[in-house]
Amino acid sequence: MRLTCPLCGPRDRREFTYLGAEDYLHRPAPDAPRDAPPDALSEAWDSYLHLRDNPAGPTRDLWYHEQGCAAWLLVSRNTITHEITGVELVANRKGGAA
Amino acid sequence: MRYSGWKVLLEGLRGNRGWKPVWRDPAPKAHYDAVIIGGGGHGLSTAYYLAKNHGLTNIAVLEKGYIGGGNVGRNTTIVRADYMLPGNAEFYSHSLKLWEGLEAELNYNVMLSQRGIIRLFHSDGQRDAFVRRGNAMINQGDDAVLLDREGLREQLPYLDYDQARFPVHGGLLHPRGGTARHDAVAWGYARAADRRGVDLIQNCEVTGIDVEGGRVRGVQTTRGVIRADKVAIITAGRSGQVAAMAGMRLPIESHILQAFVTEGLKPVIDHVISFGMGHFYISQSDKGGLVFGGDLDFHSSYAQRGNLPMAEHVMEAAMTLMPMIGRARVLRSWGGIMDMTPDGSPVIDRTHIDGLFVDCGWNYGGFKAVPASGWCMAHLMATGESHEVARRFRLNRFATGHLIDEEGSGSQHNLH
Numbered sequence A: 001m002r003l004t005c006p007l008c009g010p011r012d013r014r015e016f017t018y019l020g021a022e023d024y025l026h027r028p029a030p031d032a033p034r035d036a037p038p039d040a041l042s043e044a045w046d047s048y049l050h051l052r053d054n055p056a057g058p059t060r061d062l063w064y065h066e067q068g069c070a071a072w073l074l075v076s077r078n079t080i081t082h083e084i085t086g087v088e089l090v091a092n093r094k095g096g097a098a
Numbered sequence B: 001m002r003y004s005g006w007k008v009l010l011e012g013l014r015g016n017r018g019w020k021p022v023w024r025d026p027a028p029k030a031h032y033d034a035v036i037i038g039g040g041g042h043g044l045s046t047a048y049y050l051a052k053n054h055g056l057t058n059i060a061v062l063e064k065g066y067i068g069g070g071n072v073g074r075n076t077t078i079v080r081a082d083y084m085l086p087g088n089a090e091f092y093s094h095s096l097k098l099w100e101g102l103e104a105e106l107n108y109n110v111m112l113s114q115r116g117i118i119r120l121f122h123s124d125g126q127r128d129a130f131v132r133r134g135n136a137m138i139n140q141g142d143d144a145v146l147l148d149r150e151g152l153r154e155q156l157p158y159l160d161y162d163q164a165r166f167p168v169h170g171g172l173l174h175p176r177g178g179t180a181r182h183d184a185v186a187w188g189y190a191r192a193a194d195r196r197g198v199d200l201i202q203n204c205e206v207t208g209i210d211v212e213g214g215r216v217r218g219v220q221t222t223r224g225v226i227r228a229d230k231v232a233i234i235t236a237g238r239s240g241q242v243a244a245m246a247g248m249r250l251p252i253e254s255h256i257l258q259a260f261v262t263e264g265l266k267p268v269i270d271h272v273i274s275f276g277m278g279h280f281y282i283s284q285s286d287k288g289g290l291v292f293g294g295d296l297d298f299h300s301s302y303a304q305r306g307n308l309p310m311a312e313h314v315m316e317a318a319m320t321l322m323p324m325i326g327r328a329r330v331l332r333s334w335g336g337i338m339d340m341t342p343d344g345s346p347v348i349d350r351t352h353i354d355g356l357f358v359d360c361g362w363n364y365g366g367f368k369a370v371p372a373s374g375w376c377m378a379h380l381m382a383t384g385e386s387h388e389v390a391r392r393f394r395l396n397r398f399a400t401g402h403l404i405d406e407e408g409s410g411s412q413h414n415l416h
């Protein structure tokens, strides 16, 4: 498996570290409400941290080019075939970094 | 059907024409009291204990492929009760006790082999962590023995003790841990459930879950509509998809885990050996193959095959730990889809829909849980109450912050 880093070109999968689904881009505001009981997370936090669509097929997730340019990447790929269909820099997206 | 050496010999001479199917192949009925989605180890054991412990027999197990085709037939068969945290400790302890009586219970040889599991440590800090784990295991009523370097050398003379990166300092031995024959566990539960009247329906994929007024009414399948008062989702790596049919989002990401087996060799590895720092573990099957594996491929996947980087990493770890293994030839490798949760612990719970239950999130340790998971899931489905040893495996524990993070590796699905 190879990912084509927009900065470094096609590189071996081993250079990248996987974080998880695109949900990590939707971090709730630091002051997002916490529900009662006092130690319960709000739905927004639960969604961000734990709950996943977990699709069999096309998905988008976050990878870090750890042994390359150290950029965060948003990768479009297929979880059944392992085909990679797109890689973009998280920093170039509206709304900024992960 | 009776099995014996004579029967095998006789059938061999007759061209194996006399074997008969061990369970029925019923057509689905229009209605069941309970329907279990998924004919893996957990679905089958749930069906069996619903019938045996709770007297429910109008139940069906719906399997989209064939019995034993999922992870229950793809794992590396390790059975252990070496957990530390409340929640896990009592559950896996209960499971190991059920394993110890399973052959008599099912009248089926599941080839449980309590050969002992040794986890290696490589530093003082890691030894202290294992002392703590061992004490927790003993407090739970299970067994643990700390082996120093010389004690370990007597048992495993062939390790490379002085490797530069991870010199071996000793190990934590769990004598009652070991392995079992994975297929036999599926077949044993399947036969026992069938004999108690459970319908095992293969080639029957669930494509929808019917919910009316907050209550589950049944399922849509490739073999028609089946009405049911209770429905259980027990589909391991596919849990997220099946739960989505009921509009739910689960705290699960599916990942691939690979395993490998060599050609058959004479007995050489007596225990299960776990080299956690190198991401490697190994045992020898009764046929003689060295069965080994490592970590996840680390990215979400539904392909039941792995990528080469992890295969290479596992082989490297093997060579680091026991250079003798380089002489063995690898026969096969394969992969299974793991239902990974953010804390590495499972869920046995009801859902917000009346009559709909989930048993999922087994990560890569769900084979050893097969007996207790079925036991506790059946208890929950029949009585409406969580079983005592599974009461912390709640679906909402992530939202409420009551995570059971055995490895202490943090709230990320692929880190457990």
Ligand SMILES: Cc1cc2nc3c(=O)[nH]c(=O)nc-3n(C[C@H](O)[C@H](O)[C@H](O)COP(=O)(O)OP(=O)(O)OC[C@H]3O[C@@H](n4cnc5c(N)ncnc54)[C@H](O)[C@@H]3O)c2cc1C
Residues within 6 Å of the ligand: B037, B038, B039, B040, B041, B042, B043, B062, B063, B064, B065, B066, B068, B069, B070, B071, B072, B073, B074, B075, B076, B077, B078, B079, B204, B205, B206, B207, B234, B235, B236, B237, B238, B242, B257, B258, B259, B293, B334, B335, B336, B337, B362, B363, B364, B365, B366, B367, B368, B369
């Ligand atoms: C390589 C590998 C090594 C492992 N090693 C160990 C180990 O050493 N020790 C250990 O304890 N655990 C181990 N595990 C984990 C263990 O195998 C799993 O956690 C466990 O088997 C999962 O439960 P199950 O048996 O019910 O799953 P499965 O056997 O996967 O059962 C789920 C079933 O649901 C069916 N299904 C899915 N969707 C549908 C649908 N829509 N309709 C109908 N049916 C459906 C599937 O076809 C499947 O048969 C390992 C796993 C792998 C892959």
Ligand SMILES: [Zn+2]
Residues within 6 Å of the ligand: A005, A006, A007, A008, A009, A065, A068, A069, A070, A071
């Ligand atoms: Zn790069």
